[in-house]
Amino acid sequence: MASLDLQDISKRYSNLAAVDTLSLSIADGELVCLLGPSGSGKSTLLRMIGGFEIPSSGKILIDGVDVAPVPPDKRPTAMVFQSHALWTHMNVWENIAFGLKLRKFSRDEVAAKIARVMELVGLTGYEKRHPSQLSGGQQQRVAIARSIVLEPKILLLDEPFASLDQHLREHLREEVRQIQRQLGITTIFVTHGQDEALALADRIVVMSKGKIEQVGTPDEIYARPQTEFVAGFIGVMNLVSATVSGGSLAFAGEALSAPVADGLATLAIRPEDWKVGEGAGLKATVTRTVNLGAYVLADVALPDGTTVKVHLDKARAVREGDPIEIGIGPFALYRDNMVIHRS
Numbered sequence: 001m002a003s004l005d006l007q008d009i010s011k012r013y014s015n016l017a018a019v020d021t022l023s024l025s026i027a028d029g030e031l032v033c034l035l036g037p038s039g040s041g042k043s044t045l046l047r048m049i050g051g052f053e054i055p056s057s058g059k060i061l062i063d064g065v066d067v068a069p070v071p072p073d074k075r076p077t078a079m080v081f082q083s084h085a086l087w088t089h090m091n092v093w094e095n096i097a098f099g100l101k102l103r104k105f106s107r108d109e110v111a112a113k114i115a116r117v118m119e120l121v122g123l124t125g126y127e128k129r130h131p132s133q134l135s136g137g138q139q140q141r142v143a144i145a146r147s148i149v150l151e152p153k154i155l156l157l158d159e160p161f162a163s164l165d166q167h168l169r170e171h172l173r174e175e176v177r178q179i180q181r182q183l184g185i186t187t188i189f190v191t192h193g194q195d196e197a198l199a200l201a202d203r204i205v206v207m208s209k210g211k212i213e214q215v216g217t218p219d220e221i222y223a224r225p226q227t228e229f230v231a232g233f234i235g236v237m238n239l240v241s242a243t244v245s246g247g248s249l250a251f252a253g254e255a256l257s258a259p260v261a262d263g264l265a266t267l268a269i270r271p272e273d274w275k276v277g278e279g280a281g282l283k284a285t286v287t288r289t290v291n292l293g294a295y296v297l298a299d300v301a302l303p304d305g306t307t308v309k310v311h312l313d314k315a316r317a318v319r320e321g322d323p324i325e326i327g328i329g330p331f332a333l334y335r336d337n338m339v340i341h342r343s
Helices: 042-050 092-102 107-120 136-148 166-183 194-200 218-223 228-233
Strands: 004-013 016-026 031-035 057-062 077-080 154-158 186-191 203-208 211-216 238-245 248-251 254-257 263-269 282-291 296-301 307-312 323-327 332-335 338-342
Touching: 004 042, 016 042, 016 057, 016 211, 031 042, 031 194, 042 077, 042 154, 042 186, 042 203, 077 136, 092 107, 092 136, 107 136, 107 166, 136 154, 136 166, 166 194, 186 194, 194 218, 203 218, 203 228, 211 218, 211 228, 228 238, 228 263, 228 332, 228 338, 238 307, 238 332, 248 263, 296 323, 307 323
Parallel strands: 031 186, 031 203, 077 154, 154 186
Antiparallel strands: 004 016, 004 057, 203 211, 238 248, 238 263, 248 254, 263 332, 282 296, 282 323, 296 307, 332 338
16 A cells, blocks of 8 residues: 655654654555553654644655645545544444545445445444444444545554453454455554554554654564563563673572673563473572463562562462472563663
8 A cells, every 4th residue: 555654753842752753664564553651652653644743853754755744634544543533413324425425436436435344344234323323343343444445545543442341352453453454554553552562563663752662573572672661561571680790690599691791780581481390490489379361470489589470380280378499591681771681
């Protein structure tokens, strides 16, 4: 459909930089998730792409054409908001047809386009219903249909499932991914839910304080976080202060090879990366367990008093207060928010 290039985009409100000199390229047909906590700038960035916010500086290039000065209704984009924003006095057919009529398509063209998009979002037969007669998930499907029926080059979704329950969110995100693949439409999806981003995206853009922390595939973001912020934000990560001296990392009485400059560092290790079992090395105590279905997540107190989270096999019968041995598996070290070593 289209490629998107953001070049040194900024958005400032007085002395606050909501988006700070950000550059990003998105390929034709790619689904990219903007992921970050509240206030990270992800929705502001999306709104600038859609034309609902004016950049303080920078360029927004769609297929090489700068659309930064172009109003929303003249851009080759369509946006789906968190609120469904459907007209309550119109039925489903009329809601979807509204934009097509403004563009002066013939009645036959409107009917054909609506029939196709209704089938695509799984709402065939609901044309005469009003929004009040639809569930939240069905209303959001109508909002998506209303956007894609205009055949935009780029589809923008701003936390469209935030108001829905977990099961429905999971179901709809799979449907959105399937629709996006069928249409081959370049899509940018804003979310603060890491599970949503990991499940949906070709690439994830992790943002913090108006800047990009890391861009990568879901596997890259999870397995090789480049900053301490990303390490702590994506998934569950144990982040523990440790000291490096003479190429060795001292942690809980263990000495680990760490060929980096001496000084304080943050040791990062995933709960699933601990070695567990007799002879693993560190004698510890289970202080809390949570059964998460496929595995048990345990809080484990180490000899020096540090508590870490460890994945345990469900077959391993453990209770609070039980002794356990764990050993350090793959880990990373961070200093000044940047990765400095991986084991």
